[in-house]
Amino acid sequence: MYKYDDYDQKLVDERVIQFRDQTQRYLDGKLEEAEYLPLRLQNGIYIQRLAPMLRVAIPYGMLNAEQLRKLAHVARTYDKGYAHFTTRQNVQFNWPTLESCPDILEELAKVEMHAIQTSGNCIRNTTTDQFAGIALDEISDPRPWCEIVRQWSTFHPEFAFLPRKFKIAISGSEEDRAAIKVHDVGLQLVKTDDGSIAFNVFVGGGLGRTPMIGDLVRENLPAKHLLTYLEAILRVYNQFGRRDNKYKARIKILVKALGVEEFARRVESEWNHVADGPSTINDNVIAKAASFFIDPDYESAPSEGEFERQREQNKAFSRFVTNNTQAHQKEGYIAVTLSLKKTGVAPGDVSDSQMDLIADLADKYSFGELRVSHHQNLILSDVKKSALFELWQILEDNSLATPNVGKLTDMICCPGGDFCALANAKSIPVAEAIQRRFDDLDHLYDLGDIDFNFSGCMNACGHHHIGNIGLLGVDRKGEEFYQISLGGRSGSTAGIGKILGPAVKQDRVPDVIESIMSVYVENRIEGESFVEAYHRLGQATFKERVYA
Amino acid sequence: MPKIILNQDIVEDTWLKVELEAELPTSGKVLLPYTTWLAGEFDSSSYEAVGVWIPNDTVFDSSADKLNQVSVVAIDFPVFSDGRAYTLARQLRERFDYQGELRAIGDVLQDQLFFMTRCGFNSFAVREDKSIEEALTALKPFSNAYQAALDKPQPLFAERWS
């Protein structure tokens, strides 16, 4: 994992001083509301329905035990004892006071954390695959590149006031687990014919009001040019992106308006001026960045111990292994996903004592490191198979072993109307009603892998467009309704789901989901997932049943 | 007389900005709109000095090379949250090699001065209702930076990693 040196630490410390001063000037009335707004946003502070919300960056989802303990401490001391992990691999606190935010940031800086650019019209936290560095299908580890991009984007002087927010995601594996095609820039690491590393650069993806899949703007960009090329993209966007209408200000609108060829031409022409400049990344720099992400001290092919026998003999453990673990590059090891989707708990929420416990487990079982996934779960990425049973028992006792990863009840879900000022409808109680309806595990497993994504309004924080099932809160004359779309996908075959029909009332949602599932179960062919069946059968079959 | 920050000092501002479409003054030191200046629609002999100001929706072409003939170029921030002027400043300094005074005008506030400096501005007409003295103290909130920019030709990685 990346480790700060004095330079990094100093920048973060200076940021705390700067922000404390800005907040003081605001509280003293020297900074107007409108002037303070972007400053606090660029420190992750939104003013929400009930209180300010502080979003803390977890760069590309990598977290260590000490940091998690600090988050637990912040939750306990400044908040109501819990935190919320987001779809952008970050973490949010829902109840701090504005006055306490500088103190929180000072505490976070002590463990190499910050809230820089977690919000606002700037380059946001770069995200990646939660299984980076351990996935079997990895082409090259994306994390060194994420770190290089993190540094480059942090306080970038030219791009602090873009037309709108800007999100970059990097995938280093064959299967895209970082949803790169729904980001402003999506970077796919590839190996060229001569074995060198390059990027396929997708631009103009995004969700929100106008969901779009990114276009391939540059194929096989030699890796050393990454930063200068990004600079050229951002420059074209900064100069030509719309600023008259915030709903048309994302880069996707510019790419569509210009056409991808013209957009690419402008980027190339801008790039000609900066290519091979000082920001070109030489091999030493690449090697140094990579050196932070070397393998931990794995034992060489440790014995699996009783693993297979335990799996055979304990059904609950076996379910957990099937659903919540992922194969590892290293023999004898396995990656373990802690589901933050227990029925009755808001998706992504975790308490201070759970965080302390998870930190201890990370120390004991996984080299002191963790990952946050964009599915709002936590991952212990390097667990010895021989220790899994013991770990599982502890997780089970602490409500962290819900064996539903990748299944219908492992929903991505935004905070919705309970917390968010922009919401049209609540999301948390509806998510819970659905989880209750599908609480029978055998039924849940029979339905197979399903991405269920839920947003409380069209801002699409819950990625509903790319859920196999997407649920969207809408307002019908002051009443909360829910619109269902089917067939969306993330990953390499990313696509936007199609709206099934008129929105339905809150109490009907679980019934509707159940009808959709029964159409699937009745019509599926051997081995076919829900989303595959949907695309084969077509929308009409589902629509007839739901609106019969 | 209004004041500006120039090269880290507070000095009196002797230039008069001529608004777009406004009538030209007959004497003094004037900052003309870029298009007026490019078109040459003025009598330079009547002025003590001529500079140029640039609206932030300008797209430079090769005629920007000529800006090196003037000693002051100002770029407008109609609102501080509109970041186009940062790109224009860098283009002017890096691509057109502009060497003179580069001034930020308009909604210029202390919390953005660091970014402006890094993009090549060396002169700041801080908004009149704000304290220019306080702004001066906030010029450099960070002692270093990751990126290469005008104040620092190499990125931090070149310094520590190569």
Ligand code: HEM
């Ligand atoms: C609670 C207060 C929140 C507010 C006020 C808020 C606001 C917004 C807004 C306005 C957008 C749309 C921006 C646009 O498309 O241009 C957006 C998008 C998004 N938000 Fe939030 N959000 C909140 C919480 C969250 C949370 C908790 C998550 C993670 C679970 C999240 C993740 C996202 C993501 C991933 C998008 C991206 C959509 C895209 O790519 O266009 N947000 N948010």
Ligand code: SF4
């Ligand atoms: S999708 Fe809407 S309701 Fe949900 S968090 Fe985002 S802005 Fe709020």
